[in-house]
Amino acid sequence: MTEANPALAFVDAHCHIDLFPRPAHIVEQAQSQRIYTIAVTNAPSVFEHTARLAVGSKYVRAALGLHPELAHSHGHELEQFRRHLLQTRYIGEVGLDYTTPDKDIRQEQRRILATIAGWVDESGDKVITLHSRRAAADVLDVLKGIRARKILHWFSGTNKELERAIIEGYFFSINGAMMQSAKGRAVAHQIPQDRALTETDGPFVKEGASPASPLAVKVTITRLAEMWRVPVEHAKETVLQNFRRVLVRNSSPAL
Ligand SMILES: [Zn+2]
Numbered sequence: 001m002t003e004a005n006p007a008l009a010f011v012d013a014h015c016h017i018d019l020f021p022r023p024a025h026i027v028e029q030a031q032s033q034r035i036y037t038i039a040v041t042n043a044p045s046v047f048e049h050t051a052r053l054a055v056g057s058k059y060v061r062a063a064l065g066l067h068p069e070l071a072h073s074h075g076h077e078l079e080q081f082r083r084h085l086l087q088t089r090y091i092g093e094v095g096l097d098y099t100t101p102d103k104d105i106r107q108e109q110r111r112i113l114a115t116i117a118g119w120v121d122e123s124g125d126k127v128i129t130l131h132s133r134r135a136a137a138d139v140l141d142v143l144k145g146i147r148a149r150k151i152l153h154w155f156s157g158t159n160k161e162l163e164r165a166i167i168e169g170y171f172f173s174i175n176g177a178m179m180q181s182a183k184g185r186a187v188a189h190q191i192p193q194d195r196a197l198t199e200t201d202g203p204f205v206k207e208g209a210s211p212a213s214p215l216a217v218k219v220t221i222t223r224l225a226e227m228w229r230v231p232v233e234h235a236k237e238t239v240l241q242n243f244r245r246v247l248v249r250n251s252s253p254a255l
Contacts, residue, residue, distance in 0.1 A: 007034055008034055008036050008059070008240060008243075009033060009034035009035060009236075009240075010033065010034065010035040010036070010198065010214070010217045010218060010221070010236070010239075010240075011035070011036050011037075011197055011198050011199075011217065011239055011240065011243045012030070012035050012036070012037040012038070012198065012199055012200050012214040012217050013038050013129060013151055013153070013171075013173040013197045013198065013199045013243070013246075014038060014040055014092065014093070014129050014151070014153040014154075014173050014175075014199035014200070014201050015037050015038065015039060015040065015199065015200045015201065015202050015213075015214055016039070016040055016041075016042070016093075016201070016202065016203060016204065017030075017037065017039040017050065017053060017060065018039065018041060018046055018049060018050045018053065019042075019203050019204075020202065020203050020211060020213070023050075023053050024053060026202075026213050026214065027039075027053050027054065027057055027060050029213055029214060029215060030057070030059050030060050030214045031057055031058065031059055031060065033214070033215060034059060035059060035214040035215070035217060036059045036060075036061075036243065037059060037060045037061070037214045038061055038063050038090050038092065038127070038129060039053070039054055039060055039061060039062050039063060040063045040065050040090075040092040040093040040129055041062065041063060041064060041065045041092075041093070042065055042066070042067035042070055042093060043065070043066060043067065043070055043074045043077055044064065044065075044066060044074075044077040044078075044080035044081040044083075044084055045074070045077055045080060047062065047064050047065075047084050047087075047088075048084070050062040050063075051087060051088065061088065061089070061090050062088055062090065063088060063090035063091055063092045063093070063127075063129065064081060064084050064085065064087070064088050064090070064091055064092075065091065065092045065093040065094050066078070066081055066094055066112060066116065067093050067094070067095075067131065068094070068095050068096050068097040068109045068112075068113070068131055068135075069097050069100075071105070071108050071109040071112045071113075072105050072108050072109075075108060075111075075112055078112060078115060078116075081116065081119075082119060085119055085123070089125065089126055089127055090126070090127050090128075090129070091116065091120055091126050091127070091128040091129070091148075092128055092129030092130065092131075092151075092153070093129060093130075093131050093153070094112075094113055094116050094128065094129075094130060094131070095113060095130040095131030095132050095133075095135070095139055096109045096110065096113060096131070096132060096133075096135035096138050096139050096142070097109065097131060097133045097134070097135060098133065098134040098135040098138075099133060099134055106135075109135075110138065110142060113139070113142050113143075114142050117142055117143055117146045118146075120146055120147075120148045121145075121146040121147050121148070123148075124147040124148075125147075125148075125249055126148045126149070127148065127149045127151070127246055127247070128143075128148045128149070128150050128151065129151045129153050129173065130143070130150065130151065130152050130153060131153060131154075132152055132155065132156075132157060133154075133156060134156075136152075136155070136156075136157030136158070136161040136162075136165070137157070137161055137164075139152075140161065140164055140165060140168060144168070149171070149246045149247075150168075150169065150170045150171065151170065151171045151172070151173050151197060151246065152165055152170050152171070152172050152173070153173045153175075153199055153201065154173070154174075154175055154177070154178060154199070154201060155172050155187055155191070156183070156184070156187060157187075159190060162187065162190055162191070166191075166192060166195060170195065171195050171196075171197050171242060171245075171246055172191045172195055172196060172197065173197040173198060173199035174188050174191065174196055174197065174198060174199065174220060174224065175198070175199045175200055175201045175205050175212070175216075175220060176200065176205055176206075176207050176212055176216050176219055176220050176223075177201070177205045177206075179220055179223040179224070179227075185227065188224070188227065189227060193228060193238055194238070194241075194242060195242065196224065196238065196239060196242060197239055197242055197243055197246070198217040198220045198221060198224070198239050199217070199220075200212040200213065200214055200216045200217060200220075202214070202216065207219060221235050221236050221239065222235075224239070
């Protein structure tokens with residue numbers, strides 16, 4: 001099995017499969033539609049459950065996470081995080097969220113992200129999907145120099161922060177909610193085509209009235225094609241090529 005599977009059709013670089021009412025059904029959907037899906041988790045204590053869901057799947061990968069909004073309540077799970085580190089190449093959802101004005105909570109978020117970033121750097125070969133709401137500059141600071149393939153999920157920072165992230169080699173995963181808001185589209189427009197990926201952030205993001213399952217990336221591809229003024233097939237291929245670059249291993253062949 002190779003990660004850069006040539007039969008790969010679509011990419012969902014950030015989906016909370018474990019939070020859907022029928023997660024096994026979502027795994028089957030990703031499998032049958034050949035949608036390579038990074039199944040992020042919000043706490044180390046739920047990683048094993050998601051890892052079990054992904055067992056045997058060619059297209060679904062469980063990611064080990066500690067969501068910044070849970071940093072304060074679940075910081076004690078860091079040791080558990082460390083224990084699971086060797087079980088996956090994928091890390092997320094991790095990051096910072098400064099919608100809280102509480103300085104102590106922000107500080108705790110930074111401490112946890114810095115600890116995780118250190119472990120990621122030791123491995124040198126992880127793929128990390130990052131949350132950076134109102135905190136992009138600090139996320140970039142904490143991750144500075146860390147060896148990993150870095151994906152900023154649902155980026156909503158300033159143009160200056162975006163430019164810096166581009167220079168520092170980040171990829172950006174774009175979802176349906178971004179493409180439906182004027183601000184999100186403005187951000188998406190600034191993202192270079194060769195750094196763009198698709199995601200759903202389901203079930204938090206909705207597609208129509210339902211939670212966005214990995215299938216919703218097809219709609220996002222269509223919207224990206226319109227924005228880029230290219231045929232849909234071209235946009236699809238661009239995102240696949242970008243994702244293949246994310247998956248390339250630093251030293252050894254893809255697993
Ligand atoms: Zn998320």
